[in-house]
Structure formats: structure tokens, C-alpha cells
Amino acid sequence: MSRISSVDLRLAIRELGLSGRAVCAHSSLRSFGDLEGGADAFVEAFLSEHCTLLVPSFSWSFCVAPPEGMRPLRNAFDYERGFTSPVRASTYTPDTDAIDDDMGAIPRAVVRRPDRIRGAHPLCSFAAVGTEAGAIIERQAPLGVFAPLAALADREGFVLLAGVGLPNMTLIHLAERRAGRQPFRRWAKMASGEVIEAASGGCGAGFDALEPILAPITRERKVGDSRWRVFPARETVEIAARAIAENPQVTRCADPSCLLCADAIAGGPI
Ligand SMILES: [Zn+2]
Numbered sequence: 001m002s003r004i005s006s007v008d009l010r011l012a013i014r015e016l017g018l019s020g021r022a023v024c025a026h027s028s029l030r031s032f033g034d035l036e037g038g039a040d041a042f043v044e045a046f047l048s049e050h051c052t053l054l055v056p057s058f059s060w061s062f063c064v065a066p067p068e069g070m071r072p073l074r075n076a077f078d079y080e081r082g083f084t085s086p087v088r089a090s091t092y093t094p095d096t097d098a099i100d101d102d103m104g105a106i107p108r109a110v111v112r113r114p115d116r117i118r119g120a121h122p123l124c125s126f127a128a129v130g131t132e133a134g135a136i137i138e139r140q141a142p143l144g145v146f147a148p149l150a151a152l153a154d155r156e157g158f159v160l161l162a163g164v165g166l167p168n169m170t171l172i173h174l175a176e177r178r179a180g181r182q183p184f185r186r187w188a189k190m191a192s193g194e195v196i197e198a199a200s201g202g203c204g205a206g207f208d209a210l211e212p213i214l215a216p217i218t219r220e221r222k223v224g225d226s227r228w229r230v231f232p233a234r235e236t237v238e239i240a241a242r243a244i245a246e247n248p249q250v251t252r253c254a255d256p257s258c259l260l261c262a263d264a265i266a267g268g269p270i
Pocket residue numbers: 203204205206252253254255258259260261
């Protein structure tokens with residue numbers, strides 16, 4: 001197993017052209033081998049290179065059952081099946097540290113930092129640190145789930161896949177939106193007691209099919225044992241949105257019974 005240090009991370013950030021830029025990272029800390037300093041060292045390496053680091057910080061444990069009157073059709077949700085809301089003492093606010101276990105160590109490290117800014121989306125927030133964190137996060141809202149990614153693309157930022165694949169790239173859900181798909185609707189209870197609709201992406205398991213058309217704009221490097229791939233956000237959205245508009249089936253995953261894929265390809269909720 002490779003042992004890697006902050007020096008190796010900073011060299012990789014520099015060589016991939018990420019210094020000083022906004023970067024949305026999807027990562028598997030385990031893929032690095034043995035990283036000295038762990039997830040915090042990863043975050044610090046980006047800040048030392050004057051990057052703004054953006055991560056998904058989803059918190060599906062705040063999802064509640066759909067109220068009557070908030071049940072759109074074609075929403076990849078079986079309203080008959082029943083849905084038991086978790087009993088929670090708290091509701092989501094951007095100040096909470098609650099984050100889904102499967103988001104991984106690096107998003108967890110970002111969310112726990114006192115200087116991070118987290119979006120106002122109860123289920124699919126993004127969190128960021130660095131000089132542009134406020135500008136990137138501020139427009140996120142329950143129905144504006146992809147606003148941080150749109151802001152990333154607007155400022156010529158990048159997406160980094162560090163030891164993970166295209167199915168993890170939330171930016172492709174923004175491309176689906178640009179190709180005309182409505183995001184799915186889920187539900188969360190706010191501090192006032194009111195239940196609101198929150199938009200979310202769907203299934204990404206089929207996104208590997210976009211790899212060949214993104215290859216020409218992808219930069220790649222090994223960092224320890226980890227395969228790092230970097231994608232310019234604006235071009236990636238444009239290329240993926242065009243491919244999805246031309247062939248909506250391109251994003252379909254291998255599971256023929258996947259309701260998320262079926263309803264997304266049909267255009268999403270109505
Ligand atoms: Zn699927």
C-alpha cells in the first residue's frame with residue numbers, strides 16, 4: 001500500500017491545474033492507500049493551494065413521508081408502498097453536522113470544519129471551504145438543488161473524481177436538468193413544522209456510459225494508489241447535456257426494473 005503525504009497531494013493538485021480554482025471533489029479516502037493526516041489532510045491540501053473545495057453533504061435521514069397534495073406523478077416513488085418517517089428530534093439547518101454515513105470521510109471532514117458553508121437543502125446539501133465557498137453555496141435552496149454545481153460551472157471550476165467513478169458525479173444530474181429532465185421531488189420537515197418539497201437527482205449507476213465522450217476533456221493522474229480524474233465543469237455539463245438530449249437512454253443503468261431511471265428518462269415528475 002502506498003503511503004502519501006500532503007506534499008504528494010499538493011503536487012497532484014498543482015499538476016492537474018487545480019490550484020486557485022473551485023473544485024467539487026467526489027472521493028474514496030480508502031483508494032489513496034495510507035494518507036498521512038487522513039481526510040483533514042486532503043481538505044488542508046486544497047486550501048493550501050488556494051482552492052475552494054466543494055463536496056456533496058447529503059442527509060437523507062431528514063426525508064419524511066410525502067404529504068397529500070405533494071405527490072407528483074412520474075416521481076420514482078411508490079406512494080402506495082407507505083413510507084415511515086424517521087423520528088428525529090431535530091430538523092435540518094445549514095448549521096447541523098448531520099451527514100449520511102455513506103457520504104464518506106472527506107465530506108464528513110468538511111462538514112465538521114467551523115469555517116465551512118453548507119447549503120440550505122435539507123436532503124442534498126453541498127458544503128464548501130475556501131474563498132469562494134459563500135458565492136458557490138449561497139443559492140442552494142430546496143428546489144434549487146444543483147445551484148452550487150451551476151455556480152461551479154459558471155466560474156470555470158472542476159470536478160475531481162478521486163478513486164471513484166462517473167456514477168458519483170452529481171454534475172451529471174445538472175446535465176440531466178439542462179437536457180430537460182425535472183428533478184425528483186422528496187420531502188423534509190422544516191423547523192417551523194411545515195413539510196416542504198425538495199428536489200433531488202436520481203440514479204447515476206449508468207453514467208459510466210458517458211466516459212468515452214468525456215475522455216477528450218479529462219485529465220488523469222495517479223496519487224498513491226488512487227486514480228484521480230479531473231473534468232472542467234462547464235464543458236462537462238454541456239457535453240453530457242447534449243448527449244442526454246440526443247439519446248435519453250444513455251444514462252439508463254443495468255437494472256431493468258430501476259424506477260429512478262425509467263421516470264428520469266421519461267422526463268421526471270409531472
Ligand atoms: Zn437506475
